Amino acid sequence: MLVIRNLRTGYGNLEAVRGVTLHVEAGEVVALLGANGAGKSSLMKAIVGLLPPWGGEVRLSGRAITGEAPWHMISHGVVLVPEGRHILGDMSVAENLLVGGYHNPDRQLAIGEVFERFPILKSRARQPAGTLSGGEQQMLAIGRALAARPKLLLLDEPLLGLAPLIVRDVLRVVRDLRDHGVTVFMVEQNAMATLGVADRAYVLETGEIILEGRSEDLVRNPEVRRAYLGKGYKEVWE
Amino acid sequence: MRPGRRLGTSRRRERCRRPASARALPQSREGRRLSQFVQYLFYGITVGSIYAAVAIGFNLIYCTTGVVNFAQGEFVILGGMTAVTFSRYLPLPVAIAAAVVVVMGCGAGLDMAVFRRLRNPSILRMVVITIGLSIVIREAALHIWDEKARALPYFTGNETTSVQVFGAGVSPQVFWVLGVVFVMVAALHAFLKFTTVGTAMRACASDVQAAMLAGINVANMRTFVFALSAGIGALAGCVISPIAMTQYDGGASLAIKGFAAAVLGGLGNHTAAAAAGILIGLAEGFSGYLLPAAYKDAVAFAILILVLFLRPRGLFGSREVGSQREF
Numbered sequence: 068m069l070v071i072r073n074l075r076t077g078y079g080n081l082e083a084v085r086g087v088t089l090h091v092e093a094g095e096v097v098a099l100l101g102a103n104g105a106g107k108s109s110l111m112k113a114i115v116g117l118l119p120p121w122g123g124e125v126r127l128s129g130r131a132i133t134g135e136a137p138w139h140m141i142s143h144g145v146v147l148v149p150e151g152r153h154i155l156g157d158m159s160v161a162e163n164l165l166v167g168g169y170h171n172p173d174r175q176l177a178i179g180e181v182f183e184r185f186p187i188l189k190s191r192a193r194q195p196a197g198t199l200s201g202g203e204q205q206m207l208a209i210g211r212a213l214a215a216r217p218k219l220l221l222l223d224e225p226l227l228g229l230a231p232l233i234v235r236d237v238l239r240v241v242r243d244l245r246d247h248g249v250t251v252f253m254v255e256q257n258a259m260a261t262l263g264v265a266d267r268a269y270v271l272e273t274g275e276i277i278l279e280g281r282s283e284d285l286v287r288n289p290e291v292r293r294a295y296l297g298k299g300y301k302e303v304w305e
Numbered sequence: 306m307r308p309g310r311r312l313g314t315s316r317r318r319e320r321c322r323r324p325a326s327a328r329a330l331p332q333s334r335e336g337r338r339l340s341q342f343v344q345y346l347f348y349g350i351t352v353g354s355i356y357a358a359v360a361i362g363f364n365l366i367y368c369t370t371g372v373v374n375f376a377q378g379e380f381v382i383l384g385g386m387t388a389v390t391f392s393r394y395l396p397l398p399v400a401i402a403a404a405v406v407v408v409m410g411c412g413a414g415l416d417m418a419v420f421r422r423l424r425n426p427s428i429l430r431m432v433v434i435t436i437g438l439s440i441v442i443r444e445a446a447l448h449i450w451d452e453k454a455r456a457l458p459y460f461t462g463n464e465t466t467s468v469q470v471f472g473a474g475v476s477p478q479v480f481w482v483l484g485v486v487f488v489m490v491a492a493l494h495a496f497l498k499f500t501t502v503g504t505a506m507r508a509c510a511s512d513v514q515a516a517m518l519a520g521i522n523v524a525n526m527r528t529f530v531f532a533l534s535a536g537i538g539a540l541a542g543c544v545i546s547p548i549a550m551t552q553y554d555g556g557a558s559l560a561i562k563g564f565a566a567a568v569l570g571g572l573g574n575h576t577a578a579a580a581a582g583i584l585i586g587l588a589e590g591f592s593g594y595l596l597p598a599a600y601k602d603a604v605a606f607a608i609l610i611l612v613l614f615l616r617p618r619g620l621f622g623s624r625e626v627g628s629q630r631e632f
Contacts, residue, residue: 117514141520153515155508166508169501170520215520 074123144218156197167211353586358541359563362534378560384539385551412535571619
């Protein structure tokens with residue numbers, strides 16, 4: 068569904084993504100793991116056109132979408148839930164969802180589904196989004212993306228700063244979306260939690276893919292364990 | 306109306322307003338005092354509503370695009386001037402509508418020609434650019450028209466028609482100004498609150514990145530906002546033109562007073578900006594009790610300086626918005 072070939076991008080003179088090649092098939096959940104500053108978010112931004120690509124190619128279902136303006140992405144069925152959520156804080160929860168469904172002629176229906184999926188948002192529909200808790204804001208950010216009915220959902224650090232229980236909720240949503248035919252490509256630092264839900268994963272380090280594989284294999288990979296799961300991850304997580 | 310400072314030039318207004326207030330009766334001392342108060346009050350609200358219109362236009366552009374548009378006052382003058390020219394060939398309402406459309410086109414053109422090409426410019430750079438643009442527009446207006454002050458005909462009655470309010474003569478045009486500005490503010494509020502495009506516009510103001518990701522074409526939205534602001538300014542310029550007259554160089558002082566109102570109200574809040582505009586107009590009007598008329602302009606500047614020193618987020622601005630903004 069999504070094919071990225073040799074994509075490069077960065078800020079000013081600093082090259083943050085140095086020729087990344089990866090692919091996401093329809094119906095998959097694919098994770099991109101990496102530490103702070105590995106270039107994960109830059110890669111996401113380059114995919115949706117928030118950062119101009121320096122080179123390489125982004126293809127969606129065979130069509131080149133490299134460097135198109137971010138507002139065209141929705142018509143290709145691609146929606147990014149950005150890092151830091153970017154909630155419209157001074158607008159109500161319902162208005163946030165309305166904005167999310169701006170281009171969807173069936174937005175009322177889609178928003179109804181979002182409310183079904185996240186009942187907490189329904190009970191807060193009229194509240195300014197800025198007053199929600201961190202976890203609720205993440206739900207709203209995902210809900211807003213779903214109001215557009217994406218085919219490919221990009222999640223940038225959806226677990227960042229969330230309490231463990233909320234992390235579980237978000238992961239459950241990701242799994243559920245996959246079951247409903249939405250393809251998910253997510254960027255995370257929390258490797259352990261992410262590998263539990265992803266089918267495949269890539270590991271990004273200083274702008275380059277250094278490892279890729281099925282999640283089960285990566286969990287067992289000693290290098291991944293050492294670098295991203297921590298030595299004692301077994302004791303902590305299991 | 307009290308003969309006061311010009312928006313365009315005031316001499317003709319002085320001539321025509323005096324008889325109206327001279328007719329004010331009864332002429333007891335109390336009555337005179339009341340009628341003078343009412344004169345100041347209406348003067349204040351009238352010029353204040355024009356400042357309000359400028360402040361709202363200023364606010365809209367600033368919130369959605371981040372541009373501090375000191376050319377906002379030129380839209381008012383352009384609107385008045387264009388309508389005067391059109392009114393020679395067209396019936397008044399059509400001339401005004403046409404003028405508003407033309408100035409909206411100018412606003413959109415300005416964005417497409419200049420601001421769309423800038424990538425993340427600093428506030429200072431934009432201030433310099435918009436001041437430069439306002440000078441260009443002013444000089445262009447001088448060449449297209451000339452340095453003479455012009456006025457549209459009164460919408461109702463003529464120069465000497467007046468309505469008696471507590472013994473003071475008030476031109477019916479004053480009520481046109483108040484009515485039009487009020488309807489404009491209410492319509493804008495409804496547009497932003499209840500329409501999808503209005504909601505999308507607020508989304509652009511709230512978080513550009515989120516708006517882009519939701520598929521809102523931010524570049525076009527900015528052009529639309531420029532057109533909308535220009536239209537608001539132009540319509541205000543048309544309704545005020547019969548009383549204040551329109552002259553090519555009136556834009557700069559309007560822009561600064563509108564800016565003062567936007568800052569006083571707190572950037573980002575349109576209703577507050579409108580209220581602050583009227584407040585500044587009233588302060589100007591009632592300064593007539595204390596200060597010679599020549600100092601009227603100083604009142605707005607004094608308010609602007611005080612607000613920037615003491616309460617930069619404005620009277621009604623929230624701390625949160627204030628901290629995001631760069632003022």
